[in-house]
Amino acid sequence: MNELLKLSAAEIGSKIAAGSLTSVEITKACFEQIHAVDAQVGAFLCLDEERALAAAAAIDARIAAGEKLGPLAGVPIGVKDIFCYQGLPTTCGSRILEGWMPPYNSTVVDRLLEAGLVIVGKLNMDEFAMGSSTETSGYQLTHNPWNLGYIPGGSSGGCAAALASYQVPLTLGTDTGGSIRQPASVTGVVGVKPTYGSNSRYGVLAMASSLDVPGPFARNARDAALLQEVISGHDPMDSTSLVSELPGLTDAVGKGVDGWKIGVVKEFGGDGYQPGVESAFKEALAKCERAGAEIVEVSCPHFDYALAAYYLIMPSEVSSNLARYDSVRYGIRVGDDGTRSMEEVMNLTRGAGFGEEVKRRIILGTYALSAGYYDAYYGSAQKVRTLIQQDFDAAFEKVDVLVSPTSPTVAWKLGERMDDPLAMYKADLCTIPSNMAGNSAASFPIGLSDGLPVGFQVMAPALADDRLYRVGAVLEEPLLDSLVGTSAWDALYEEAK
Amino acid sequence: MSELVSYDEAVAAFEPVLGLEVHTELNTKTKMFCGCQNSFGGEPNTHTCPVCLGLPGSLPSVNAKAIESAIRIGLALNCSIASWCRFARKNYFYPDMAKDYQISQYDEPLCFDGYLDVEVDGETYRVPIERAHMEEDAGKLTHVGGSGRIQGADYSLVDYNRAGTPLIEIVTKPVRGVGAKAPQVAKAYVAALRDILRSLGVSDVRMEQASLRCDANVSLMPWGSDELGTRTETKNVNSLRTVEAALTYEIRRQGAVLLSGGKVKQETRHWNENGYTLPGRSKEEAEDYRYFPEPDLVPVAPSREWVDQLRASLPEPPAQRRARLQGEWGLTDLEMRDILGADALELIAATVEAGAAPQAARKWWLGELNRLAKEADVELDAVGMSPVQVAELQALVDAGTLTDKLARQVIEGVVAGEGTPAEVVEKRGLKVVGGSALDDAVAAALEANPSAVESIKAGRQQAIGALIGAVMKSMKGQADAGQVRQLIMEKLG
Numbered sequence: 001m002n003e004l005l006k007l008s009a010a011e012i013g014s015k016i017a018a019g020s021l022t023s024v025e026i027t028k029a030c031f032e033q034i035h036a037v038d039a040q041v042g043a044f045l046c047l048d049e050e051r052a053l054a055a056a057a058a059i060d061a062r063i064a065a066g067e068k069l070g071p072l073a074g075v076p077i078g079v080k081d082i083f084c085y086q087g088l089p090t091t092c093g094s095r096i097l098e099g100w101m102p103p104y105n106s107t108v109v110d111r112l113l114e115a116g117l118v119i120v121g122k123l124n125m126d127e128f129a130m131g132s133s134t135e136t137s138g139y140q141l142t143h144n145p146w147n148l149g150y151i152p153g154g155s156s157g158g159c160a161a162a163l164a165s166y167q168v169p170l171t172l173g174t175d176t177g178g179s180i181r182q183p184a185s186v187t188g189v190v191g192v193k194p195t196y197g198s199n200s201r202y203g204v205l206a207m208a209s210s211l212d213v214p215g216p217f218a219r220n221a222r223d224a225a226l227l228q229e230v231i232s233g234h235d236p237m238d239s240t241s242l243v244s245e246l247p248g249l250t251d252a253v254g255k256g257v258d259g260w261k262i263g264v265v266k267e268f269g270g271d272g273y274q275p276g277v278e279s280a281f282k283e284a285l286a287k288c289e290r291a292g293a294e295i296v297e298v299s300c301p302h303f304d305y306a307l308a309a310y311y312l313i314m315p316s317e318v319s320s321n322l323a324r325y326d327s328v329r330y331g332i333r334v335g336d337d338g339t340r341s342m343e344e345v346m347n348l349t350r351g352a353g354f355g356e357e358v359k360r361r362i363i364l365g366t367y368a369l370s371a372g373y374y375d376a377y378y379g380s381a382q383k384v385r386t387l388i389q390q391d392f393d394a395a396f397e398k399v400d401v402l403v404s405p406t407s408p409t410v411a412w413k414l415g416e417r418m419d420d421p422l423a424m425y426k427a428d429l430c431t432i433p434s435n436m437a438g439n440s441a442a443s444f445p446i447g448l449s450d451g452l453p454v455g456f457q458v459m460a461p462a463l464a465d466d467r468l469y470r471v472g473a474v475l476e477e478p479l480l481d482s483l484v485g486t487s488a489w490d491a492l493y494e495e496a497k
Numbered sequence: 498m499s500e501l502v503s504y505d506e507a508v509a510a511f512e513p514v515l516g517l518e519v520h521t522e523l524n525t526k527t528k529m530f531c532g533c534q535n536s537f538g539g540e541p542n543t544h545t546c547p548v549c550l551g552l553p554g555s556l557p558s559v560n561a562k563a564i565e566s567a568i569r570i571g572l573a574l575n576c577s578i579a580s581w582c583r584f585a586r587k588n589y590f591y592p593d594m595a596k597d598y599q600i601s602q603y604d605e606p607l608c609f610d611g612y613l614d615v616e617v618d619g620e621t622y623r624v625p626i627e628r629a630h631m632e633e634d635a636g637k638l639t640h641v642g643g644s645g646r647i648q649g650a651d652y653s654l655v656d657y658n659r660a661g662t663p664l665i666e667i668v669t670k671p672v673r674g675v676g677a678k679a680p681q682v683a684k685a686y687v688a689a690l691r692d693i694l695r696s697l698g699v700s701d702v703r704m705e706q707a708s709l710r711c712d713a714n715v716s717l718m719p720w721g722s723d724e725l726g727t728r729t730e731t732k733n734v735n736s737l738r739t740v741e742a743a744l745t746y747e748i749r750r751q752g753a754v755l756l757s758g759g760k761v762k763q764e765t766r767h768w769n770e771n772g773y774t775l776p777g778r779s780k781e782e783a784e785d786y787r788y789f790p791e792p793d794l795v796p797v798a799p800s801r802e803w804v805d806q807l808r809a810s811l812p813e814p815p816a817q818r819r820a821r822l823q824g825e826w827g828l829t830d831l832e833m834r835d836i837l838g839a840d841a842l843e844l845i846a847a848t849v850e851a852g853a854a855p856q857a858a859r860k861w862w863l864g865e866l867n868r869l870a871k872e873a874d875v876e877l878d879a880v881g882m883s884p885v886q887v888a889e890l891q892a893l894v895d896a897g898t899l900t901d902k903l904a905r906q907v908i909e910g911v912v913a914g915e916g917t918p919a920e921v922v923e924k925r926g927l928k929v930v931g932g933s934a935l936d937d938a939v940a941a942a943l944e945a946n947p948s949a950v951e952s953i954k955a956g957r958q959q960a961i962g963a964l965i966g967a968v969m970k971s972m973k974g975q976a977d978a979g980q981v982r983q984l985i986m987e988k989l990g
Contacts, residue, residue: 083554084553084554090553090554092553097553100553102547102552102553102554103547103552104547104552104555106554201554201556202554202555202556203547203554203555204554205553205554206553206554206793208792209792209793210792236558237556237558238556238558239556239557239558239559239793239794239795240556240792240793240794240795316789317789317792319588319787320586320588320598320787320789323588323590323596323597323598324551324553324595324596324597325553326590326592326597328592328655329550329551329552329595330552330553341648342592342647342653343590346590366787369588369787369788369789370785370787371785371787374787374788374789378789
């Protein structure tokens with residue numbers, strides 16, 4: 001592996017700014033790595049080599065001309081295939097959008113480009129972000145670089161796997177119920193779910209509008225903070241976008257947690273949690289204590305209902321958000337042979353274009369919103385949502401942050417949970433409450449269990465995303481260094497079968 | 498055609514209960530949820546963007562001007578204004594609806610609990626208003642080939658220019674106690690609503706362009722009963738006349754059904770141009786729109802200060818304004834009714850504003866201009882002459898430059914697009930001619946009609962008509978008849 005690839009995004013940015021590295025050099029190194037390992041990993045759905053190298057050269061020229069650019073100018077990045085970016089297809093991992101070329105950019109993609117980041121391609125994901133393993137993608141499997149037979153998490157599995165296999169130093173994903181934190185956890189990288197509304201959703205294909213939020217993936221806390229600072233801020237195109245600004249995030253890295261109270265969520269542990277996950281979590285807590293924090297147990301009784309309520313609210317919104325994929329304006333069209341009615345063509349298209357998990361959630365949501373069931377399902381779930389918010393509010397009066405394992409288990413084998421949706425959903429047990437409340441949360445790598453990474457979740461109040469980084473920087477272990485050079489690592493370089 | 502009983506028979510047995518839903522398009526510069534131009538027509542799919550095309554990833558943001566218009570409408574209809582309300586999604590699949598859901602309002606309307614007083618045959622009826630809420634319009638479908646409907650067409654085209662146009666839906670509560678006057682009350686209500694919307698300047702309220710659309714509900718219940726009957730909803734009621742006609746028809750039809758011991762079927766019916774209603778396509782089951790709060794939009798929470806400000810700046814209510822103008826202009830009730838019937842009130846008011854006397858303004862608008870509008874089959878305000886131009890024309894008459902007869906020719910010219918009244922007078926050479934040319938013409942007429950001259954001299958004054966006629970003829974009408982009479986009398990001394 002090219003040694004340049006081991007540099008952090010921050011280091012790459014400062015070297016480019018100082019003239020000791022060019023964006024073209026690092027971008028080429030990334031593409032070499034992609035070409036060397038992605039046949040095995042399967043992270044990227046499409047690459048944009050020519051345009052990326054031209055963009056890198058343009059950044060180099062501006063720096064050579066003495067221009068002062070931001071800290072990530074010239075740094076390569078991969079984006080989840082959920083973000084509209086003109087010139088590349090946006091499929092959201094679904095066959096129904098095969099080949100769709102968006103005529104506009106999402107706001108966060110524009111912010112990446114304005115900050116001089118170099119987009120190298122788009123990353124695989126569960127179809128319409130529905131899944132915890134990236135196996136529901138309509139296009140390909142993505143493999144966990146720690147063990148190619150294991151899932152990379154999901155839905156942003158491509159983002160996590162590309163980082164863990166050193167293909168790019170940064171990726172951009174989205175999190176609706178854990179879609180950034182859980183893949184980060186099972187691949188040993190950092191993943192942040194920012195405060196809802198702090199990053200624009202404009203141009204981000206909607207899964208569940210009241211829960212979705214774009215967020216950064218990186219190999220360390222500082223890089224993630226830098227990326228979050230690039231994409232965040234008010235956007236008039238998204239009316240749920242917050243006007244309030246976040247506190248300084250990179251400033252928070254290294255400030256430590258001395259004197260803090262860290263609350264362990266009582267409800268997240270015990271049955272169903274792998275012993276290896278629990279012991280790694282306890283070690284991380286001890287590390288926080290050594291850094292001067294006090295560890296207390298906090299009960300958030302309504303968190304137990306979060307998963308159930310989530311599986312009413314999210315599918316309800318999904319059933320409406322995914323209605324527009326009807327073959328009339330874009331995407332594939334099936335069965336339009338001149339003999340069939342519009343309704344038949346819509347049915348055939350949706351039947352052929354959507355996968356099983358997407359259909360399952362559309363059906364669930366359609367049912368939950370139906371006349372006569374609305375109050376019992378959607379209505380009750382909204383009440384649970386309020387109660388979860390109240391649990392958080394009460395907890396944050398006592399502690400600075402709440403913590404838990406990111407996911408009850410480490411990565412599992414590909415295929416293992418595909419026939420058991422409930423087992424799949426449980427991977428998001430600990431991550432869902434923060435989405436339901438709109439708060440900020442993140443996963444940081446803390447150790448290995450049976451050779452697979454374990455993640456540590458930090459949850460903070462809305463607009464207090466800086467606290468995530470203070471804890472994360474204390475905890476983080478250079479886990480990935482231990483992957484390079486192992487037999488698992490060597491397997492990445494094998495010829496594609 | 499269905500079985501009918503006479504209207505009198507129907508309303509003798511049953512009390513009609515009305516319900517009216519009026520949709521009006523707001524004339525904001527931009528659409529409800531995006532920055533696209535909000536205008537009628539245009540090349541198909543040119544006033545569109547990712548938002549109103551419902552492209553993946555796009556998000557709506559609310560047009561504050563549309564909220565303002567909606568609040569003003571609510572206030573003018575004596576409604577309460579919600580201090581906090583949300584949009585809701587109405588989910589259904591149809592290709593004119595780019596997102597396959599409509600952003601509307603459901604159980605939290607912006608405006609609610611109002612009323613509108615209308616007058617029919619000198620009596621006032623209060624129409625209670627349940628709500629006025631905001632929503633977006635759909636695109637426009639054109640079905641090509643086959644039946645001309647979506648089923649059986651060869652193909653269908655869709656134009657999203659109209660998609661996202663802001664709409665206000667104004668829904669009445671059940672209107673009771675109007676008895677046999679129900680159809681007239683309904684018509685008066687829609688007319689009054691139209692006048693209010695127009696006076697607020699929030700909508701173009703052109704029913705023929707569908708910027709004002711009405712669905713008319715009616716049910717019958719036995720007199721004295723308290724239990725509402727089964728209602729039907731008639732759609733496609735797109736003129737004041739058809740509001741009245743469709744309800745009259747439905748009352749007669751439902752009356753026939755009930756009197757023969759049958760049951761009225763709850764259904765949607767469509768008004769047919771030929772004067773009857775037909776059931777719409779029957780659906781196997783009731784549509785379930787699966788409403789839920791629109792998660793892409795934040796709640797609308799108009800401040801009380803803002804609402805008070807809007808309330809204070811409302812224009813004079815149309816009914817009050819009519820009464821005031823009638824008094825100021827010194828018109829009889831009959832004259833006022835003609836003006837309202839011709840939809841000429843605002844035109845006359847603007848003409849008076851521009852300097853013409855009220856009676857003169859009334860004369861032109863109800864006379865020559867009304868005739869030309871009917872000939873061209875256009876609304877009076879689209880006849881091709883502005884109130885300012887009418888005032889200008891009357892000024893020329895007042896100055897003696899034009900006679901009424903010449904003025905009509907000038908109107909013709911203005912309407913034909915030949916320019917302002919002064920320009921038409923100039924181009925067509927229509928000025929009243931006096932001086933030596935008129936003197937010469939009078940002299941020539943006296944000489945050519947010796948018998949008439951004799952008669953006048955003999956005291957038969959009525960013979961002067963022939964002489965005036967001769968002068969006017971030779972002057973091609975460009976003379977003032979009074980002046981001609983005076984000249985002849987002077988000559989005959």
